[in-house]
Amino acid sequence: MLTPLSAETIALVQATVPALAAHGQVITRTMYRRLFVREDIRALFNQANQGDGGAQVHALAAAILAYAQNIDNLGALTPVVERVAHKHVGFHILPEHYPFVADALLGAIAEVLGDAATPEIIKAWGEAYWFLAEILKGRETAIRGQLLQLEGGWTGWRAFAVADKVRESSVITSFVLRPVDGKPVLRHRPGQYLTLRFGPAGAPAMKRNYSISCAPNGDHYRISVKREAHGNGGSRFLHDQIRVGDVIEATPPAGEFFLPDVPQRPVVLLSGGVGLTPMISMLETIAADHPGLEAHYIHGTLNSATHAMHGHVRSLAKRHGRTTIATFYSDPQLGDAPNATHDVTGYITADWLRANAPIDAADIYLCGPKPFLRGLIGDLARVGVPPDRIHFELFGPTSESLAA
Ligand SMILES: Cc1cc2nc3c(=O)[nH]c(=O)nc-3n(C[C@H](O)[C@H](O)[C@H](O)COP(=O)(O)OP(=O)(O)OC[C@H]3O[C@@H](n4cnc5c(N)ncnc54)[C@H](O)[C@@H]3O)c2cc1C
Numbered sequence: 001m002l003t004p005l006s007a008e009t010i011a012l013v014q015a016t017v018p019a020l021a022a023h024g025q026v027i028t029r030t031m032y033r034r035l036f037v038r039e040d041i042r043a044l045f046n047q048a049n050q051g052d053g054g055a056q057v058h059a060l061a062a063a064i065l066a067y068a069q070n071i072d073n074l075g076a077l078t079p080v081v082e083r084v085a086h087k088h089v090g091f092h093i094l095p096e097h098y099p100f101v102a103d104a105l106l107g108a109i110a111e112v113l114g115d116a117a118t119p120e121i122i123k124a125w126g127e128a129y130w131f132l133a134e135i136l137k138g139r140e141t142a143i144r145g146q147l148l149q150l151e152g153g154w155t156g157w158r159a160f161a162v163a164d165k166v167r168e169s170s171v172i173t174s175f176v177l178r179p180v181d182g183k184p185v186l187r188h189r190p191g192q193y194l195t196l197r198f199g200p201a202g203a204p205a206m207k208r209n210y211s212i213s214c215a216p217n218g219d220h221y222r223i224s225v226k227r228e229a230h231g232n233g234g235s236r237f238l239h240d241q242i243r244v245g246d247v248i249e250a251t252p253p254a255g256e257f258f259l260p261d262v263p264q265r266p267v268v269l270l271s272g273g274v275g276l277t278p279m280i281s282m283l284e285t286i287a288a289d290h291p292g293l294e295a296h297y298i299h300g301t302l303n304s305a306t307h308a309m310h311g312h313v314r315s316l317a318k319r320h321g322r323t324t325i326a327t328f329y330s331d332p333q334l335g336d337a338p339n340a341t342h343d344v345t346g347y348i349t350a351d352w353l354r355a356n357a358p359i360d361a362a363d364i365y366l367c368g369p370k371p372f373l374r375g376l377i378g379d380l381a382r383v384g385v386p387p388d389r390i391h392f393e394l395f396g397p398t399s400e401s402l403a404a
């Protein structure tokens with residue numbers, strides 16, 4: 001049982017919110033500089049998200065501010081705690097790692113605020129950090145415990161061989177992953193992601209999250225990866241270097257974006273681009289396990305060249321019988337034609353959804369690039385869909401959430 005924070009600690013933390021808002025990014029950067037003095041701690045992170053423009057810098061700064069702002073109403077943080085705890089389990093963050101962040105964070109606050117960081121303020125922040133840290137550690141330990149109880153479950157990094165590599169479109173390739181130990185794998189919840197560790201020999205390993213793009217089966221996972229031309233090269237490495245038979249490592253499926261075991265309402269699945277991956281896992285599961293469920297899948301992509309897994313989705317819908325599908329192309333290429341290659345030219349809109357899907361009665365699952373999510377979630381809220389029926393996955397750190 002956690003001892004509640006004292007009124008004095010809460011007041012001192014709240015008093016630092018304006019200063020943190022002004023210095024949040026600098027404090028976080030200073031914190032990472034201090035934290036990454038230790039190579040073993042640095043190696044825990046996804047290096048692509050660090051650095052001056054790194055999204056993780058924003059994610060942690062945003063988390064700290066949200067925490068300080070809500071310190072007298074910690075219930076508001078529950079969804080954030082759940083997401084962060086799953087992310088930490090995916091990156092194999094353990095209780096013994098927490099003191100390093102405490103030292104780095106408090107040192108950074110002291111360094112950046114200078115004289116304004118009185119011993120009382122540092123003490124209050126220490127108490128507040130450990131209060132949050134205990135909540136996260138507790139949840140992460142519980143998640144790891146559950147993972148070990150389930151058939152095929154494991155914790156930490158496990159070796160997987162690439163059993164198949166399939167080109168799905170001009171930009172997306174799938175990889176089927178089978179455990180090298182030949183034992184069963186945990187049946188993930190449809191929508192969850194893996195954290196993978198891979199990279200060229202002799203270089204620091206890359207760590208990336210990939211949503212599982214097949215239904216749970218106890219035997220293997222499939223991921224489907226878009227090749228990104230820019231950035232730090234994780235997706236390029238997978239596309240260009242990884243061959244059938246190569247071995248990469250994965251932590252167990254994680255994430256709190258998934259189709260429930262017993263869906264209570266019709267479902268509307270909306271994806272943009274490579275955001276289709278968790279939806280394919282859900283569609284396969286719906287076809288196999290939920291014959292009575294009404295499902296609607298609406299997917300947006302550029303054109304037929306980038307359109308992945310269309311034949312597979314069509315056959316799943318046919319097999320299920322209660323799944324409708326619609327496809328939007330925003331940039332049709334020569335030969336693409338509505339009612340032939342796709343259904344609608346343009347972007348998915350709330351007006352179209354209102355006319356063609358039961359958005360007032362359904363649970364709505366979205367995954368896609370930030371502008372896709374920001375636009376559709378805002379539109380769905382405006383047409384009156386309650387927030388608790390809108391579920392989304394973002395393919396990056398939550399950073400400044402979808403607001404900015
Ligand atoms: C929960 C979750 C699930 C995910 N599921 C999937 C999935 O199913 N399939 C999938 O393909 N991806 C998925 N991702 C994204 C994936 O983890 C990687 O982020 C993605 O593969 C890109 O990695 P990268 O190393 O190639 O590029 P990164 O270095 O991570 O860069 C990503 C993008 O950032 C931009 N960028 C970064 N640096 C620069 C720069 N210097 N200049 C210009 N632009 C830049 C580029 O647009 C680039 O394409 C998921 C992410 C999360 C968090």
Ligand code: HEM
Binds near residue numbers: 045046059
């Ligand atoms: C109270 C303490 C902590 C808070 C508030 C916190 C907060 C966060 C947040 C907000 C994210 C982003 C989640 C998302 O993608 O949505 C995150 C991810 C992460 N955290 Fe923490 N964290 C804490 C402690 C730690 C510790 C102790 C470590 C390890 C030393 C750690 C390592 C990581 C890693 C590796 C990621 C994933 C980074 C990525 O996606 O690149 N965190 N954390």
